[in-house]
Amino acid sequence: MHNSNYLNQTSLIARKILLAISLNFLTVLTCHGKPNLVNSLSDYIFELNLEDIVAKGPRVVITLECTEARKIGKTPSRYTTTKNKKTHPERIELKKYNPFLRKHTVHKEIK
Numbered sequence: 001m002h003n004s005n006y007l008n009q010t011s012l013i014a015r016k017i018l019l020a021i022s023l024n025f026l027t028v029l030t031c032h033g034k035p036n037l038v039n040s041l042s043d044y045i046f047e048l049n050l051e052d053i054v055a056k057g058p059r060v061v062i063t064l065e066c067t068e069a070r071k072i073g074k075t076p077s078r079y080t081t082t083k084n085k086k087t088h089p090e091r092i093e094l095k096k097y098n099p100f101l102r103k104h105t106v107h108k109e110i111k
Contacts, residue, residue: 058086064107066098075100079107 059082069076077098091109098105 058084060085062109065110066105066107068105069101
């Protein structure tokens with residue numbers, strides 16, 4: 001009976017780890033008072049940092065800002081998107097819709 005309880009708790013931790021990996025975010029896994037669970041490290045909090053586990057790809061999140069709105073002193077529209085930093089190391093420019101100016105304008109990458 002004690003052995004099956006240990007296996008249930010171990011599989012619960014394994015399911016939590018798989019869930020954390022599938023959701024791709026930082027999660028906290030805890031063990032509550034099981035003396036022989038996880039090498040007798042009961043009541044400790046384990047942080048699973050997925051940035052250390054999952055390899056980062058060449059894609060980065062960028063912000064695009066309207067260039068024409070800045071020139072005339074209106075509110076610039078901003079869009080976020082991703083780009084491949086290996087194939088496009090330079091800053092990109094795209095035509096996007098600016099709702100404040102009610103027309104399509106050139107948006108440049110900022111930062």
